[in-house]
Amino acid sequence: MDCIFCRIVQKESPAEILYETYNVLAMLDIRPIHFGHALVIPKSHCVDFLTLPEQSFHDIMHATQIVARALVKTFDLEGFNVFSNNGRIAGQSVFHFHLHIVPRYVGDAIRFAPMLKSYTGRSMAENGERIRRNIQP
Numbered sequence: 075m076d077c078i079f080c081r082i083v084q085k086e087s088p089a090e091i092l093y094e095t096y097n098v099l100a101m102l103d104i105r106p107i108h109f110g111h112a113l114v115i116p117k118s119h120c121v122d123f124l125t126l127p128e129q130s131f132h133d134i135m136h137a138t139q140i141v142a143r144a145l146v147k148t149f150d151l152e153g154f155n156v157f158s159n160n161g162r163i164a165g166q167s168v169f170h171f172h173l174h175i176v177p178r179y180v181g182d183a184i185r186f187a188p189m190l191k192s193y194t195g196r197s198m199a200e201n202g203e204r205i206r207r208n209i210q211p
């Protein structure tokens with residue numbers, strides 16, 4: 075398996091590393107939406123959010139909060155986005171789970187959902203029922 079993020083974890087590929095613990099690494103995205111756009115990854119390989127081991131959740135989120143605080147302080151941010159692309163159709167390009175932390179600025183015109191839909195009639199309840207049937211804690 076050839077994974078660029080695993081190579082970065084192994085220090086076999088260069089990266090601008092911002093923060094690192096025994097199981098988590100944060101680095102700058104090489105193609106940033108805004109400068110300072112950071113990625114937080116688990117050191118052990120997993121493809122996406124669905125395969126992220128539960129024992130990694132806390133450490134990933136903790137590292138994301140630590141790095142986000144640093145971005146806010148460094149760039150004097152009023153806001154930022156935290157997100158994860160899962161699957162090629164959702165924009166995932168490296169198939170090793172990662173969270174993005176993206177600085178936001180007034181007037182930057184970045185929009186995640188340009189066309190919001192509206193539920194009508196019972197469709198919200200029906201969607202809720204369908205999803206609840208598949209909830210498997």
Ligand SMILES: [Zn+2]
Nearest residue numbers: 077080119170
């Ligand atoms: Zn990997």
